[in-house]
Amino acid sequence: MPMRHWGITGMQIKTRTVAALLCMAVIPTLTVTTTAQADEASGIATEYTEYTEAQPIGQDVDGPADEFFLPTSIASSGVTSTEGFHGTGDIADAGPNVSFDPVPTGDPVWQPSSVFGTDQRTRVNGTTAFPNRSFARVSSSGGTCSGFLFGPDLVVTAGHCIHPGGTGRGTAFYSNVRVSPGQNGTSYPYGTCSATQLWTDVAWTESADPRQDWGAIRLNCKIGNTTGWIGMRWQTGSFNDQYANVRGYPAEKRPVNTMWTHGEPIRQTAGNQLFYTIDTSGGQSGSPVFIVDSGSQLAIAIHAYGTSNVAYNKGTRITRGLFDFLISLQ
Numbered sequence: 001m002p003m004r005h006w007g008i009t010g011m012q013i014k015t016r017t018v019a020a021l022l023c024m025a026v027i028p029t030l031t032v033t034t035t036a037q038a039d040e041a042s043g044i045a046t047e048y049t050e051y052t053e054a055q056p057i058g059q060d061v062d063g064p065a066d067e068f069f070l071p072t073s074i075a076s077s078g079v080t081s082t083e084g085f086h087g088t089g090d091i092a093d094a095g096p097n098v099s100f101d102p103v104p105t106g107d108p109v110w111q112p113s114s115v116f117g118t119d120q121r122t123r124v125n126g127t128t129a130f131p132n133r134s135f136a137r138v139s140s141s142g143g144t145c146s147g148f149l150f151g152p153d154l155v156v157t158a159g160h161c162i163h164p165g166g167t168g169r170g171t172a173f174y175s176n177v178r179v180s181p182g183q184n185g186t187s188y189p190y191g192t193c194s195a196t197q198l199w200t201d202v203a204w205t206e207s208a209d210p211r212q213d214w215g216a217i218r219l220n221c222k223i224g225n226t227t228g229w230i231g232m233r234w235q236t237g238s239f240n241d242q243y244a245n246v247r248g249y250p251a252e253k254r255p256v257n258t259m260w261t262h263g264e265p266i267r268q269t270a271g272n273q274l275f276y277t278i279d280t281s282g283g284q285s286g287s288p289v290f291i292v293d294s295g296s297q298l299a300i301a302i303h304a305y306g307t308s309n310v311a312y313n314k315g316t317r318i319t320r321g322l323f324d325f326l327i328s329l330q
Contacts, residue, residue, distance in 0.1 A: 051271030052211050054321040055202040059173050061195055079235035080320070081298055082327060086130045087228025091190065097221040098191040103139050103178055105256050114306030114313050115279040124247065124259040128189050131297045133182035133227040137249045137257055138162075138217070138286055142174035146248030146287040147217065148299065149229035151330035153193075155179050155217040157286030158304045158316065159200040162215040166208035173198040177217060181227045185255040193221040199329070211272035213304045214316045215286070216329060230290060230297040234323040238269040239291075239300060246278045246303050246315075248287030260284075267312055272319060274301045275312035282306075289315040 091098065115121075124132050134149040138157050142164065147157035159165060163173045177195035180188055197218035203209035245263035253260055268275035274289060280303060289301035301315030318326075 051319075052203060052209070054212060054214070054319060054325060056199050056325050057169055057202045057205055058197060058199040058216075060197050061173075061175075061177075078320075079233065079237065080323065081233040081293070081296075082231050082323075083296055084131070084134070084231040084298075085224070085228045087133065087224070087226050089128075089133075089226060091226055093225040094190070094193075094221050094223040095225075098193055098223060100188055100191045102186065102188070103137075103180055103192055105144070114281055116277045119279050121250070121253075121260040121262040121279050123253070124261050125184070127182040127184040127187075127259055130228050131230050132247070132259060133190060134224070134229045135247050135259060135288065136179045136181040137183045138177065138179055140174040140177040144249070144251060144283050145285045146283065146303075147179060148286075148288040149181060149224045149227055150216075150232065150299070150326060151229060152222040152224040153219040154224065154229075154326070154329050155219065156288070156299070156302060156326060157215045157217060158302055159204040159213040159215045160208075160304070161286045162195075162198050162217065163200045163205055165204050165213070167205065169202055169205045171205065173200070179217060179219060179223075181223055183249070183257055183259070185258050190223055190227055193219040193223050196220050210305060210314070210316070212316070214302050214322060216326060218329070230288060230299055232318055232323060232326065233291070233293075233298040233300050234318045234320045236320075239266040239274055240269050241265045242291055242300075244274075244276060244278065244289050244291050244300065246276075246280055246284060246287050246289055246313075248280075248284040248303065250281040251283030252281055270317070272317050274315045274317050276315070277311075278313060280306060280313050 136147045138145040138147040145161035147155045150156045178192050180192045181190040195217045199216040201212035203212035243265050247261040250260050262279045264278045266274050266276050287303040288299040290297050290299045301317045303315045305314040
């Protein structure tokens with residue numbers, strides 16, 4: 001099926017047709033392995049410490065192919081937050097297109113848990129309470145991940161949850177992307193909605209750059225009106241020592257498709273990534289890394305990577321450019 005692409009590549013408009021790309025492997029929490037030497041004291045791979053600006057590229061799942069320029073803000077000093085919305089809790093406010101058919105779990109590719117000592121994650125049983133109902137399991141032809149609502153019909157996740165990465169901007173995103181907010185095992189309290197539009201970064205599609213491993217999903221329903229969504233914050237200052245949580249759907253936990261959470265202070269801050277010792281594992285990619293400020297949950301990063309030869313798990317940091325772009329999609 002032909003698909004529409006939007007990308008930030010300058011003021012030129014380009015048109016191309018892309019073929020559907022299917023990948024049946026379940027997506028784990030990715031582990032980056034590069035030739036870069038790791039700074040063992042800080043846990044940061046030196047290849048990825050330089051700051052880069054977001055360059056969104058998008059795809060309409062059922063339209064003709066074309067790209068167009070979409071400006072993003074240049075990063076500057078400061079801090080900005082946007083508040084969330086608690087939602088009505090009424091499924092009628094989601095409008096049509098919410099499905100309550102079960103979403104297959106698939107056959108997960110088991111990966112070692114990225115935990116530090118004893119696994120400290122705890123199961124979240126109250127998935128119909130805010131903010132938990134705004135966190136979702138994300139499934140696609142590429143596998144299973146996590147995500148979080150950030151508007152009536154907008155879900156934020158990791159780029160590798162919706163695009164294979166490093167295959168070029170002309171290649172298709174994963175197909176059959178579906179989002180199940182507040183899923184609790186076999187229970188779908190808010191049903192499932194499908195993607196109509198997908199976004200990630202040019203740096204991710206072209207070179208699988210982990211600094212820009214972010215994704216956004218436009219849904220065919222307004223389930224965020226029901227579940228609500230958490231807020232978001234960008235700041236140029238360090239997040240070191242701020243207590244943060246990662247909450248999502250680890251594939252190896254039982255019962256399957258249940259929500260789990262853990263929190264620890266942020267350990268290191270880089271230009272496009274945050275580093276932490278919060279326990280995670282495959283399936284939690286796309287989970288929000290969020291802080292609580294004056295009672296408000298604010299996403300500061302998107303969980304994306306487990307440990308390798310460095311000391312910490314990692315999330316894609318919410319920069320000003322990415323913040324402004326995601327706000328524009330709301």
